[in-house]
Amino acid sequence: HSNREMWFQDLFPPNMCPINAKTNTFYGIMFDAGSTGTRIHIYTFVQKSPEILPELEGEIFESVKPGLSAYADQPEKGAESVKRLLDMAIDAVPPHLWKKTPVVLKATAGLRLLSEEKAQALLSEVKEVFEESPFLVPEDSVSIMDGSYEGAVLNVMWFAGQLSGQNQHTTGTLDLGGASTQITFLPRFEETLKESPRDFLTSFEMFNSTYKLYTHSYLGFGLKAARLATLGALNTEVADGQMFRSSCLPKQLEAEWHFGGVKYRYGGNKEGETGFKPCYLEVLKVVKGKLHQPDEIRGSSFYAFSYYYDRAADTNLIDYEQGGVLEVRDFERKAKEVCDNMERFSSASPFLCMDLTYITALLKEGFGFRDNTLLQLTKKVNNIETSWTLGATFHLLQSLGITY
Ligand SMILES: Nc1nc2c(ncn2[C@@H]2O[C@H](COP(=O)(O)OP(=O)(O)O)[C@@H](O)[C@H]2O)c(=O)[nH]1
Numbered sequence: 001h002s003n004r005e006m007w008f009q010d011l012f013p014p015n016m017c018p019i020n021a022k023t024n025t026f027y028g029i030m031f032d033a034g035s036t037g038t039r040i041h042i043y044t045f046v047q048k049s050p051e052i053l054p055e056l057e058g059e060i061f062e063s064v065k066p067g068l069s070a071y072a073d074q075p076e077k078g079a080e081s082v083k084r085l086l087d088m089a090i091d092a093v094p095p096h097l098w099k100k101t102p103v104v105l106k107a108t109a110g111l112r113l114l115s116e117e118k119a120q121a122l123l124s125e126v127k128e129v130f131e132e133s134p135f136l137v138p139e140d141s142v143s144i145m146d147g148s149y150e151g152a153v154l155n156v157m158w159f160a161g162q163l164s165g166q167n168q169h170t171t172g173t174l175d176l177g178g179a180s181t182q183i184t185f186l187p188r189f190e191e192t193l194k195e196s197p198r199d200f201l202t203s204f205e206m207f208n209s210t211y212k213l214y215t216h217s218y219l220g221f222g223l224k225a226a227r228l229a230t231l232g233a234l235n236t237e238v239a240d241g242q243m244f245r246s247s248c249l250p251k252q253l254e255a256e257w258h259f260g261g262v263k264y265r266y267g268g269n270k271e272g273e274t275g276f277k278p279c280y281l282e283v284l285k286v287v288k289g290k291l292h293q294p295d296e297i298r299g300s301s302f303y304a305f306s307y308y309y310d311r312a313a314d315t316n317l318i319d320y321e322q323g324g325v326l327e328v329r330d331f332e333r334k335a336k337e338v339c340d341n342m343e344r345f346s347s348a349s350p351f352l353c354m355d356l357t358y359i360t361a362l363l364k365e366g367f368g369f370r371d372n373t374l375l376q377l378t379k380k381v382n383n384i385e386t387s388w389t390l391g392a393t394f395h396l397l398q399s400l401g402i403t404y
């Protein structure tokens, strides 16, 4: 279908062809440079007339691991991983639209955790790759994204009903990345606006509407950063051969782990305690009192993405393809099951107990959700990855005047 359309457009420029007179097809290329991987999203939009919003027609998605921050000391190699993904766009976008197709990379928490100097070196190598490509390179095309923007574009997408259809009961979105975590919702009560820190509230314009949002990104509270925090290894100088131990890990375990360009040695409590109870106490130190708890969300339901989804799927709480609906207490039940029977889960990641326990503590003690708060776990809707990248691309196309 799309091949025919391209053939058609090449022969008859849209403005000369009566059938096509009002149909406008355009593309947007958005890179998500996350802490654990780099992903390219190539979106196709179709706008049938100036009065209605463009529709998302399709997406091409590809990803590579590790993320850019793993190339902290080899920025050129990092940029190379971006170039390989960008080559896909050369094939995906028809040549006559290259110059009108913007390419943007937004880095999230992984780069925020690097030194300014190393992060900038990576970004400028990537910028060079973009400049050498045939695509439109807007100003600020390569940057570290503001955490609240990340939350906003993810949430607004859902509210605009572009993807989700009508779901009036779900108030907001939760995203759990490797290095940071976001919470975003549309406040319903005046009280929430009054008692929230000022920088947690933002106005956001999209789809010709203004949304007043509560949104915050907690840096260092992503799943992988939380592992380090639980081990006591986050933001510390790691001495050579230093060993970090936790009751959340299998007793006999001793291993190595690379994150953000640093090598960590970690292991279980050989002699001491292991299991859910001591683990929960360890993890609690990481979250307790560290997050703002808006009253009105305690019993609301939320969409939950990324590692919430991945860990729920890993432990069969939801179907890997379909997703599902869970209560907060389901994560706790599963955390107990895994932590109190670590031998039985030895084929899974050694961090499974810690991850599930962290998710439980983050939801209950961090955000203050109730045991029966509903979480809607979703990965794809109509075959489109649910990601902030779609909202950000839409926003970008609007600001460049590429849509009508
Ligand atoms: N559905 C979906 N999940 C994604 C996508 N990109 C990343 N993720 C998830 O995001 C998590 C990793 O977070 P990451 O983005 O690397 O770290 P961050 O920089 O802290 O946000 C994992 O759970 C991934 O499965 C995507 O395009 N679609």
Ligand SMILES: [Ca+2]
Binding pocket: 034, 035, 108, 177, 178, 306
């Ligand atoms: Ca992310």
